[in-house]
Amino acid sequence: MSETDTRTTDETERARRPGRERGRDDGKFGRYGGQYVPEALMPAIEELTDAYERYVLGNEDGFMDEFRERLADFGGRPTPLQRADRLSERYDTDVFLKREDLVHGGAHKLNNALGQVLLAKYMGKERIVAETGAGQHGTATAMAAAHLDMPCEIYMGERDINRQRPNVFRMKLNGAEVNPVTAGRGTLKEAISETMRDWATTVENTHYVIGSIVGPHPFPVMVRDFQAVISEEAREQAIEKTGGLPTDVVACAGGGSNTMGAFADFVDDEAVALHAVEAGGSTLEVDEEAGVAPNSASLCAGDEGVLHGARTKLLQDSDGQIMESHSISSGLDYAGVGPELAYLVDEGRVSPVAVDDDAALEGFHRLSRTEGIIPALETAHAFGFLEEHHEELGERVVVNVSGRGDKDLDAAIEETDKRDIDEAPDMSMFTGGI
Amino acid sequence: MADPSAESAETGNSEAIAEAFADGPAYIPYLAVGDPDYDSSKAYVEALDRGGADVIELGLPFSEPIAEGSTIQGALVRALDAGMTPDRFFAFAEEVDVEAPLVCMTYYNLIYQYGSESGPRPFVERAAAAGIEGLVVPDLPAEEADPLREACDEFGLDLVFIVAPTTVGDRLDRIMSRVSGYVYVQARLGTTGARSDVSDQTTQSLDRLREYDVPKAVGFGISAGEHAERIVAGGADGIIVGSALVDIVAEGVENDLSTAEVADRLEALSRELKAGAERGYDARAETAESR
Structure with missing residues (x-):
């Protein structure tokens, strides 16, 4: 199958796409x-x-x-693949947004x-x-x-x-x-x-x-198969819009469903770099005594173990007790991660990166102000990554906007209040929530 | 019905566990180690032994016990909060003064993580050294159990599997080809927890298991002597009791009872359960003789 001929209406054939055989x-x-x-x-x-x-x-x-x-x-599918003009200019690379925030309900x-x-x-x-x-x-x-x-x-x-x-x-x-x-x-x-x-x-x-x-x-x-519609659309849309595959795909990772959805059909395209952005919380250090990991970065900082029915990478203490994770975004706040992502990281196919609470919150404000899209705090981690790592990326970057941020406004006000963020509006009049 | 005394125990690694089923029904109580604290817990386990325990299942608390209902989950949380760890658990097994053989019930991640080398072997080696005779691992299916089975065989421990009312056909064969010591017959669907009724599912499960030559211990929901009696009369070789005993410990915590008072209650319920199991066994032997 050539790069430009990926459309098929036959569902059984679609199910047999090469990237989806694993597991x-x-x-x-x-x-x-x-x-x-x-x-x-x-x-x-x-x-x-x-x-x-x-x-x-x-x-x-x-x-x-x-x-x-x-x-x-x-559900309102397909969702658009939209060029982010201000971010493209800021990072001097083509940034495309896969708009899963536009799915009915506001998330993938x-x-x-x-x-x-x-x-x-x-x-x-x-x-x-x-x-x-x-x-x-x-x-x-x-x-x-x-x-x-x-x-x-x-x-x-x-x-x-x-x-x-x-x-x-x-x-x-x-x-x-x-x-x-x-x-x-x-x-x-x-x-x-x-x-x-x-x-x-x-x-x-x-x-x-x-x-x-x-x-x-x-x-x-x-x-993964239900979420793979994200990468299936994004791959076709990227080819249609730009004439080729993206150089990089970026998605935030908690349990990893939007991540694997955004990566699935790109896994076999070896030239496409895949970046899983985890919640770095306040730090990647753990408090073994208290059983607390002040992050949710099981790909970056976890070890192999068994939780909730699967062997995967986990945040655990040296005895194997599961740690309490932390993230500014409750959707990423989980001590484990999908086993397929753990595998793809070990294989070197997916690069895990942690972005901390501060950088995520800055990403939240940056996307809101410059592109008119208020992202979920989960999604905001992907934009924190873009700010910190854009120099390492290629010329066509797809970022999965996994959800919209309406649900996070109270948390965003509270967290913004604690910090000094350039792009943030003055929230002082809203202290205590809206 | 088969003569209950004809049960073979040759399939097991542990002689002590085989003996527990050799002449009469086995009463197998469970408590979470370290609930509500190390010393009280020791007194409680010793009370079970005085009350007639034939095997004692000791729960090593894991932070995500997905197979447990709220009673045992509460006990595991109390024990973890009081500082229970695998190493303290092994020290407990060494110190506790009981005659009944000890079986450790825990979740696979703790077994897998223990020691410097990855895999189940270091945990089993340490458990054997602490005098543990067997393991029950509720989240480890037979398909994933071979490394643990090998380690148990190497160090002489039994590996007990749970069969559910829904376990039939190939799955049942797969489990029964790997089990040793006794098989834990889950009396009904769901998680652990004391109930007043005895389900039809128990009888059906025991019927399915009749052809397998390993002792059958029924657990989940047994809380009184008459349940124990009915279950043993119905063909069980042993009864496993957890939540009803853990409830006594929980009441002790809630009502601030003395350790001695709680231990007395545990011993009394143990005697009742054991006596019930023996009545059931006698009834069964009479039925067999009259045939």
């Missing part, structure tokens, strides 16, 4: 991945693997056709949530459960569940509920129940554990819509 056979990415789950979940996982192979890879009953149609009509999360809720429907399941950190996956799942008329319960850490109240309200508006999780520090990893517990009790009629490329096989490959 499909046995759920292994080198030594990462696997199915480290309680025995009670294994039959559900085997049933899901079977459904994934039939409906997603095999397009049985036209599943993928319906998925694409709903992504277009309900719907690509996966819609795919999985639809799959649950094809599987005959009657109920959806999901975890959420920042609330983006929870709101996307609640939207998809309402759209497809499925009862839905969302588990969310109590601390995240307090950080993301508007998203809690959005989920409830769409008819979902929101269950607070009080264990541990009350963030994403506790919410994932709690959702797995629910699923272990209800597997017979319930599907667990996991929010990222994490967890036991087949979740990492399935979520």
Whole structure:
């Protein structure tokens, strides 16, 4: 297939794209991945693997056709690949933005949530459960569940509920129940554990819509395949607009679903550099005594281990206890990362970079002021990277704008107030939130 | 029904665990080590032994215990907050004064990370040195278990697997070809936690397992002597009790009870459970004789 002839309408052929073969056979990415789950979940996982192979890879009953149609009509795809004129000028290179913030709901999360809720429907399941950190996956799942008329319960850490109240309200508006999780520090990893517990009790009629490329096989490959529409579009759009492939693709990385979505179809294009930007938090140093990593940079600073059903890179202490991670953006605040990204980093195919809270917040203000796009704080890390590393990049850079920042305004005001940022407006009149 | 005393224990590595099932039903209590603190926990485990434990499962707390319900999760959090670590756990196993063989229940990441060399071998070597006779790892499926199985064989430990009501066919064979010591029969779907009923799923699971020549211990939801009796009468070779005992420890914390008071309660419930299991065993033996 030549570079300019990548369009196909045949879904089964699309599923066989070369960049998407990894992990499909046995759920292994080198030594990462696997199915480290309680025995009670294994039959559900085997049933899901079977459904994934039939409906997603095999397009049985036209599943993928319906998925694409709903992504277009309900989700608003395709999203544009837009040239960022001011940033291009600033960095003296062509910067293109993949506008996932324009997907319905304001983030890439719907690509996966819609795919999985639809799959649950094809599987005959009657109920959806999901975890959420920042609330983006929870709101996307609640939207998809309402759209497809499925009862839905969302588990969310109590601390995240307090950080993301508007998203809690959005989920409830769409008819979902929101269950607070009080264990541990009350963030994403506790919410994932709690959702797995629910699923272990209800597997017979319930599907667990996991929010990222994490967890036991087949979740990492399935979520990647649903998100791969990002790179599939971006690759075609880049060729159409510029006559060639980009030199670099940049995406922020927490669990890694927008990252793998943005990278998937470029992995086999060896000339395209892939940059996974992690949340560097306040520092990459860890406090072993307190069990706290003041960052969420599991690719940059983590070690191999087993968490939430997969072997991957983790933030853990020397005993193997999982650390409490930190990031200014709750969507990146997770101690693990998808096993496929861990593998691609070890292989040298993906370069991991950490960007700290300060640089991310500056990126947030820069994109807002210069391009008229308020990014999610997660996404802002990619723009922090651009500022710090633009000299190392080639002449055509694609940045995945994974989500919009409306959900983060309270946090942005609070964090901006603590710092002296050139491009930030005077926020003092808003102290205490809006 | 097979004669319960004819159970073979030849499949196991640990003689002590085989003996626990040799003449009568095995009562297998579980507590989280270090809950709510090291010294109290030691007194509690010793109380289980006095109450008639045949094997004792010691929980080594992990920060993300995805297979546990809220009761045991709470115990693991209390133990972690009080400073429990794998090394302190092994010191505990060495110091605790009990006759029953000890089995360590924990999650794979702690086993995998222990020691300087990566992989499960250093953990198993240390566990063997501390007198641990077996391991239960709820998040380790049979497919990923070969390195741990090898290490257990090298150091003479048993590796116990959990089978769920939904475990059938090839999966069951795969698990049963790797299990030793005893198989942990999960009485119903879900996570751990005390319940008052005994599910039909238990009977069906025991029926499926009848052809396999390894002791069957039923756990999840057993909280009283009469449950123990019914389960053993229904064909179980042992009963595993966790949440009902952990509840006693939790009540002790909530109501600020003395260590001795909590230990007495643990011992009393243990006697009740053990007596129930023995009644069930006698009933089963009578049924077998009358045939």
